[in-house]
Amino acid sequence: MNITAYLKAAVLSLILAVTFNSTAQSILEGIERDEPSDDNKVQLTNESPQGLLLEYETERTKNFSNGYKSTNRATLDNLNTISNRAQLSLAETYEAHYIQYKQSGFTSAGLEFLKIAEQNTENKAELYTDFIACSHVLKKELLFDKYTSKLRNSGFITNEVLEYNKNVLRSIENKASFIVTNGWEDTYPLLSLLKQENKTATQIINAEWILDPEYRKLIATRLGTSNPNFNENPYDWILTVSQSTSSAIYFTPTLPHSVLLKAQESLTPIGIVFSINPITAAEQKRQ
Structure with a gap:
């Protein structure tokens, strides 16, 4: 399926027009x-x-x-x-x-x-x-359990947004994986649902956090890769490290359209997310 067409279909299915407190x-x-x-x-x-x-x-x-x-x-x-x-x-x-x-x-x-x-x-x-x-x-x-519980009970997250993020987690095949997110709506609701959806081994990576050099070192270590040079774009950094890791990395459909288009040769739609695995995706396209 064409990435652009898939993206449009996925976005139309999301209910993310709700604003948060x-x-x-x-x-x-x-x-x-x-x-x-x-x-x-x-x-x-x-x-x-x-x-x-x-x-x-x-x-x-x-x-x-x-x-x-x-x-x-x-x-x-x-x-x-x-x-x-x-x-x-x-x-x-x-x-x-x-x-x-x-x-x-x-x-x-x-x-x-x-x-x-x-x-x-x-x-x-x-x-x-x-x-x-x-x-x-x-x-x-x-500490994580304490504050995710507080957030779930705060009323800041609507039921519609919770359902969307549950579907994100249920689209992921590997429990020990990394999900790259963009913004509040698909970062903190996801974090608040990890335990409930039995995905506590999943690591959420918000694009904003990648701006922190110490955070990049940490994530590179957890991905088992070297820490590449940073060119001021967190998505370029993720795409670079994805080339040399065997860890499962997923993109949510709320990432910028330009990023998804740039990475489309390496993306495989799974549920409502995209699996980024350059080797596997390239092999699938050759078959």
Whole structure:
């Protein structure tokens, strides 16, 4: 079946027009900003916690929608400057610890900052997805179970979206596999269903997370491959590592159409997902 035709059919079958409570949505990561002025660098007192966190998130996400840009040197310097300001002027606030969590990424240190941030906010539900992502990557099973349960019971995920994600998991043949996702709707609902669908050995890889260099090292290790150079596009990175792993990798149909077209020679439709196996797909086309 032509990939474009299959994709259109699959997308028409999905019920993903439902929006989620904004407090449940994780903030995407991204990139480039001009160097901060000297005036900004010296204003270390009387900072607005909310304003500083907004500045930090804006710095990370401003160009994300323009092609998944990775963090360049100037952006990293800017983020470090904002992080230092947070430590100096917002020391024990939710915002300061959340910024430190973001700076640390999916690490044990980052998880500790996230726990302290939770203690300093009344709106704990907005951190559910952060805890789920971090504990999934670090394989902290008890913590993962705790927050996926909270998310399922929160009402943030509709029944229609849950059914779609159940079908994604039921389309997968191998329990020990990797699913590449794009966005909130097919990442966190999937994570919340892994145990229920007996797919706890399945690893979810969100395209946003691949922007983190430490995360790329981790996933390359789990895939049993080398860690290729990163050209600022997470999908290119996945396609590269898929060439040298025997692990089962699946793409969800919500990935950008351009990505699915680029990879179509290596894709095999299975249920409502695509299996990416360059060798097997090429052999099937020759038969």
